[in-house]
Amino acid sequence: MSDFPRGYLAAGWNSGIKDTTLDFGVIYSEAPAAAAAVFTRNNFPGKPVVVGREHIAGGVLQAIVVNSKNSNVATGDPGLMLAREMCSLTAESLGIETTHVLPSSTGVIGRLPPIEKIHAACREAKARLRTADFHSFADAIRTTDKTVKLASRTLGNGVKLTIAAKGAGMIEPNMATMLVYAVTDAKIDAADLRRMLPCVANRSFNRITVDSDTSTSDTFVIMANGVSGHTIKFPDAAKSALDSDLEFDSKTDLPGLDANSNEFYRTFVELSQQVSRSIVSDGEGATKILEVRITEARSKDQALKIARSIANSPLIKTAIHGGDPNWGRIIMAVGKVFDEPVPFENLKIYFGDVLLEMTGTDQLPILQAYLKKPQIVLRVSLGLGKSEERVWGCDLSREYISINADYTT
């Protein structure tokens, strides 16, 4: 029995935008689905993001249409018209409302996509959607991604949840060249989805960084079509718990949520973290995942700023790449968050479970051995309070340069 939620069809195919690889994908729900989304904070969003914001405002989606190879960003009025046409033509093919379609595009910036090819692909939507082929959909939305990102789970009550995503570079902060589509057959009101989705993002996709650059196209959407017959609720009463300073990995149930809703939320966060890590580990040129945990911070905000300073430091990323326990650079990165001073004597730095001794070189062999692992956890305890945050990043390798030095040409 598949973990894919019921009532959805999906497909990915080649529409010839650039070459013969998969470049076009559609997800379709047989019934109109409640929906919510968060988008890039970049001030120059892609045209599909502009249209997507309009369409998601109604809280209902029935289809998602995505092309790769071209992001339709900085393409003026013709680009905006094309993003609208992606919706209207796909809607026409599927026999649904235009405003129930959310569009995405990812790829090179500043070039108008080939209009005729996009039009033709949208018109094929219905014919392509013979099976719930989330795998080819997730394949088709890739750009520099080496792996297909797809995660699914069936909950105890039979509710199913699938996440299909892409992302490998231009990742951070607050989304990335990251497209994430979550679909479930639970019944969840749009207002509840809007309350819950940003909290999931802040525990996963908004906590990863590859290169500190922020894409113009980031989109994280959830559709809930209710086909399973099970209702999940994220009522207003649970909002403060969802937003709270609770431990990142807390297994305790959130107050204000019933058991099924708690399970749904926890599963959604877990799958999102799993996909987030797969994005980071597919980071352009990455050979290692770096998890940065800040504990005992004065506030979540302080913890996050310092975590990002560490995870984005080129000097730390290169040291991790080289397996070099040059912990002075961690000190530097904590200290360069000018507006969040930390008493030096409070600092405790852990490589995995090993507390760093800041004198002598006796620990060097242990630390060097630890840094040979493919997944590195750096924990810095600030000794100031109880807040914590976590950011996932990766090392910086020669391969990142090779990938990015001649991407368009």
Next chain:
Amino acid sequence: MSDFPRGYLAAGWNSGIKDTTLDFGVIYSEAPAAAAAVFTRNNFPGKPVVVGREHIAGGVLQAIVVNSKNSNVATGDPGLMLAREMCSLTAESLGIETTHVLPSSTGVIGRLPPIEKIHAACREAKARLRTADFHSFADAIRTTDKTVKLASRTLGNGVKLTIAAKGAGMIEPNMATMLVYAVTDAKIDAADLRRMLPCVANRSFNRITVDSDTSTSDTFVIMANGVSGHTIKFPDAAKSALDSDLEFDSKTDLPGLDANSNEFYRTFVELSQQVSRSIVSDGEGATKILEVRITEARSKDQALKIARSIANSPLIKTAIHGGDPNWGRIIMAVGKVFDEPVPFENLKIYFGDVLLEMTGTDQLPILQAYLKKPQIVLRVSLGLGKSEERVWGCDLSREYISINADYTT
């Protein structure tokens, strides 16, 4: 006739801290000199910075003592004691006040320097200072620097100014692993130096970036011993002009300064920019200098934030490295300064003197040819006001990774 200011001795030599290369340097003024300094904003400054802040408070210096190979950062009380001893032992050797000595250390973080060797070197100060050997001094303070950074000029009235500096990585923002020592034989009051020095820094050393990391040791000092007999003034009345939004390269005289003081200031800024560019062009692994100019900004602050976002973007740095005119990444980097939105239709992007056309690919050969140059100027006009800023950075190459992946081991 040398451009080195009169009344100063300098030397650099090997004290055996790590190997047999030059690693220890002293500058000495025969007369006590008025002095001012700015230091790193990193919250974990090196021990020499702690001591330097105390000593500069009096506004008088007579010597500067510097070691490379070890930064004396995160070294606890023994490190602090050593920084104090660097001053007292050097002062003893030279027969001057301990508080008239400013110490600096640069190199690896987190290891106590070899105390006996440092002590011995300080005791040799007087014997070593036979000639005003600024070149060997500038050579001795290098870490990963490939070039010696030294610039001198004689002004119309005979006043001389020399800058000796080091810096190649961990550069940005607001100083860097950057040590800069300016010496002049002009007579300038300490209060005037304090007024002027930060303005020079903000037009040069605070506007360069190699990797967005901020060192714990940055120091920019000026000593003015008055031996030339010429007085230069930066009175309170000139402060607003010094701090103002004036054009970056303004050749017009600043109001409130006499002709000689204007010439001194302009020369100091020019030399500082020259040394800044030499630091960037010596950026770890750099093959090209990137100058980012933001014009027609609403404020200096807006211009600077956007300039730094561009100059620090790994995606832009790699594109510059590859000679790839992927201007969409410039759009992305302007747009990711979330709190400074710019209307897209206002944006004008220039590669050198060429205004980018954001449609079609006709310009591609011209832009590709331009990006083959060793010095690239990207200008972005925001169409919002009259403020401008400029930041110097460099490309990001495989060599940066090689240099930094195994620095300590």
